[in-house]
Amino acid sequence: VMLTKTFSPQKRLVNGSRGIIVRFTKAPCLPVVKFLATGDEEITIPLDEWVFYSTATTGGRAVELGRRRQIPLQLAWALSIHKSQGMTLDCAVIKLDTIFEFGQAYVALSRCRSLDSVTISSASHNFRTAIRANPKCLKFYEELDDAAVIHTKTHE
Structure with a gap:
C-alpha cells in the first residue's frame, strides 16, 4: 500500500x-x-x-457541504512511471510499450537497486522506440563535449 x-x-x-x-x-x-x-x-x-x-x-460563515x-x-501493486519518480524499488516489472515521452524509460529503469531485479515486459521488444533521449538534450551534451575539446586545445 x-x-x-x-x-x-x-x-x-x-x-x-x-x-x-x-x-x-x-x-x-x-x-x-x-x-x-x-x-x-x-x-x-x-x-x-x-x-x-x-x-x-x-x-459571513462558510457553509459545510459534507465530510469524508x-x-x-x-493500493500500490502497480505505479505509473511518473508516480515512481524519486522512489527506490526492490524489484519492478516495467512495461515499455506505453512509453510516450523522452527519458521516461530511463526513469522507469533506474528505480531499482539492481538490474537483476528488473523485468522488462514488452509486446514488441522494439526498445529503440521506447528508449530515446530528447534531441535538445543530445545537442546540449554534444556542445558541452565540443566546448571541452576547444578549452583543452587552447590550454595545451
Missing part, C-alpha cells in the same frame, strides 16, 4: 511512503502497516477526515 498524505515526517512517513498491511485492529477496524521507512515497527493508520465547504458564505472519512492508503 502507499500513504496518500504525510503522516509523520519524523518517522519518514510521507505522501508516497510504501508498506505492507500486516493485520487490522479490532475496534475500530484500522490497518496496521509495516513501512519500508520504519523497518519492523508496525504503525496503525487512523481514519482521516476531510470537510468540504461552500465557496459562498451565509452570514477514509484511511489515507491506496
Whole structure:
C-alpha cells in the first residue's frame, strides 16, 4: 500500500511512503502497516477526515457541504512511471510499450537497486522506440563535449 498524505515526517512517513498491511485492529477496524521507512515497527493508520465547504458564505460563515472519512492508503501493486519518480524499488516489472515521452524509460529503469531485479515486459521488444533521449538534450551534451575539446586545445 502507499500513504496518500504525510503522516509523520519524523518517522519518514510521507505522501508516497510504501508498506505492507500486516493485520487490522479490532475496534475500530484500522490497518496496521509495516513501512519500508520504519523497518519492523508496525504503525496503525487512523481514519482521516476531510470537510468540504461552500465557496459562498451565509452570514459571513462558510457553509459545510459534507465530510469524508477514509484511511489515507491506496493500493500500490502497480505505479505509473511518473508516480515512481524519486522512489527506490526492490524489484519492478516495467512495461515499455506505453512509453510516450523522452527519458521516461530511463526513469522507469533506474528505480531499482539492481538490474537483476528488473523485468522488462514488452509486446514488441522494439526498445529503440521506447528508449530515446530528447534531441535538445543530445545537442546540449554534444556542445558541452565540443566546448571541452576547444578549452583543452587552447590550454595545451
